[in-house]
Amino acid sequence: MNKETVLHSFLICVLLSSVLLLVGCTQQAADSGNVSPETDLPAQESSEPQSEDVLTAYNEAARLYDWFDLAPMPLDESDSVREGENTYFRVLDENITSTKELHSRLERVFTSELAKEIFNKVPDQYRDFDGKLYAIPGGRGTNIYLLDKTVQAERISEERWEVTLTFWAGYEDARMVPEPETGVSASYPTAVAGYSTTCIYYERTSEGWRFTSFCPTDNLDLDAETVCSSDYYEGFGADCSDWDLVCYLVHADGAFAEGAFYRLYQRFLERPNDILSCLALLDSSPYAAAYPHIDSLIADPGYQAAYEDEEGRLAFEETVKLCVPANEGEEAVLKKIQAAYTSVLQQEQAQMDLRFSFTVPNTAVFTLGPQEGTFPWGLALDAEPTLISPAMDGFGPSYEVELGTVTLVYTVLPDSGGEVLYKMTTNSPRISTNDGVSVGDSLARVQEQYPDSVPLDGYAESGLAHVWEPGGNAYCKHIALFIFIFQQFSLL
Incomplete structure (x- = not known):
């Protein structure tokens, strides 16, 4: 008895391409x-x-x-x-x-x-x-809560200078807290941060300029409103002041810091100038030299914004546009926040760009986007580009390069002369994407690596395609994976 059997096999033709977007785009302290x-x-x-x-x-x-x-x-x-x-x-x-x-x-x-x-x-x-x-030897010992002090002098009259002493607190400790229903205790950090100020006066006298008042050189006032004591077991209060929140973060680490950092970011969106003022004060303090992480703390609103979705990033960018620094210190902090935001986006872009690449064995990894120098971009390629589109209407010429296993298409930017690789195609199983997908892989494999790809029939000449286009930082780059079904008949 003859049977007709239909055998199905999959061939994936992989296309990487992108749409080219041409965009015109304080006083001296003494110790x-x-x-x-x-x-x-x-x-x-x-x-x-x-x-x-x-x-x-x-x-x-x-x-x-x-x-x-x-x-x-x-x-x-x-x-x-x-x-x-x-x-x-x-x-x-x-x-x-x-x-x-x-x-x-x-x-x-x-x-x-x-x-x-x-x-x-x-x-x-x-x-x-x-x-x-x-x-007589001995002494009382310095204030253990004092980190350092800064000194500023301002002339307030012809006969008088006011010297402002700012005493900065920097103290870390821990306390044991019983764990419920365990019979054991765990150690939780505590800390003191912030500052207090005292003013003394330097005046003209009959003997010359003299100090008419003075204070101990470690005169930190722990009861000052600007000194914050933090218990990391209890966490930070939702209604704490901006400065108390910043002080909490000076010594916060790991899980103790996560919620507080995001709260700082939210307050920056709501009241950017208030947060800039606090961060500028921190930036000019001895904490910046004493603790290596202070720069990251100051720039944190930028880091937080970079990991937001597109709507959140737009809100952050609008906040930055409307923010007007009150002085050079605040301007410096705003630049640090912007630099952190840009740095993370660039890193994300670099990682995203790698996903739009072909690995050609024994040759190179080709990635969509700007290339270094002119073709063959520092690579030993035995191929000649072919002009496929002349320069016209503000666009530079486009060229195609056949490498046997992969076809490259690039354009030359008319203003800078830089070259941009904007399309790559292959039907060779030897070539793979950065995610390891190659011609011949099953549709299930494609969907496993690109679960958010969508089927499109816009490529009528090639058949059904699954297109992965993440958008956002990808700037319209996409991968099109063409699915072909071949039918084979046999008589048994």
Whole structure:
């Protein structure tokens, strides 16, 4: 008995192509710890101080003040004198050899009244023995919550300078939290960040320019509204201030940071200038030098926007257009945010471009888009391009190259002379896309690698095609996979 059997096989002819779119498209801070004991004071008795002079005077005054408030002068512990219950050690500074010289040094930067007050902060701290200066060792230790301080000087009248000290908090710890129904505890981080400010004054007196007020050099106020204490077990409050949110992120890591970063991004979309102000303050703070991730924190709204969908990206771009930085600091932050956004998009574009490529064994990987140099683009190709379309109406000429297993079509841009590969076709099973699909693969295989491809019958001359065109960053690039069904009859 004869039977007629129909055998089906699939042949995939792969076409990669793209539509060419021709588009016309703060004040200086000073650290008191940087002044050596031998630093000479600026001669300001008769001259008018400039900002840098005031900052230098502050550094020297802070160094002297610390000898009475924080820790004594450097001591030689091999040379001691016992008096009553106190043991004194000789001061190493050879330029100050008596209490009189020490007091005189104070009076060179402080008013007489303030110098006397500072000298008497710790009674009997310094004593003279046998023509040498001695001191009691030890000190209170610096504020453990203090990260650093910044100093700014502003002249507010002919007779007065205001020196603003900003004390920055930077402290990390942890606490144990019992885990419900387990009988064990887990460690959760805690942190302190933010700042407090204190103003002191440098004024013209009958003796010259002197500080009329002063404060400890680690005078961080933990109760200030601008200092934030974060407990990462509890997380951040939905109604926390913008600055508290930024401070929370200074020490946040991993899962503790994810929701907070997105909240910062949402607030940037709602109130970009407020967030710019906070981030600019962070950008000019000591955190930028102390913690390597601060640059990423500052630019994070740009990173967040880049991973949004098309509607979200458009909203971000519109926000940036309408944002008007109030100063150079905010302008610098906005540029960092924009740079982060552009960087991620470019990386995504590079990854997407790779999906529109053909791998030709022992030859090259050809990818749609701009090419380096002129054909054959630095490759050893034994082929001559054929003109298929002359230059016309603002478009450059197009050329076709037959490589045996793959056909390339490229155009030359009329303005720059750059070359753009915009179409590649093959019917060879030796060629594969970046996703590993080759001629001869089944329709199931195509749909596995390109699940969002759609069937189109627009290629009537070739039969049904499944077209994958992701859009967005792909800029109209697409892959067309042609499905042919051959029928074979046999008599049995």
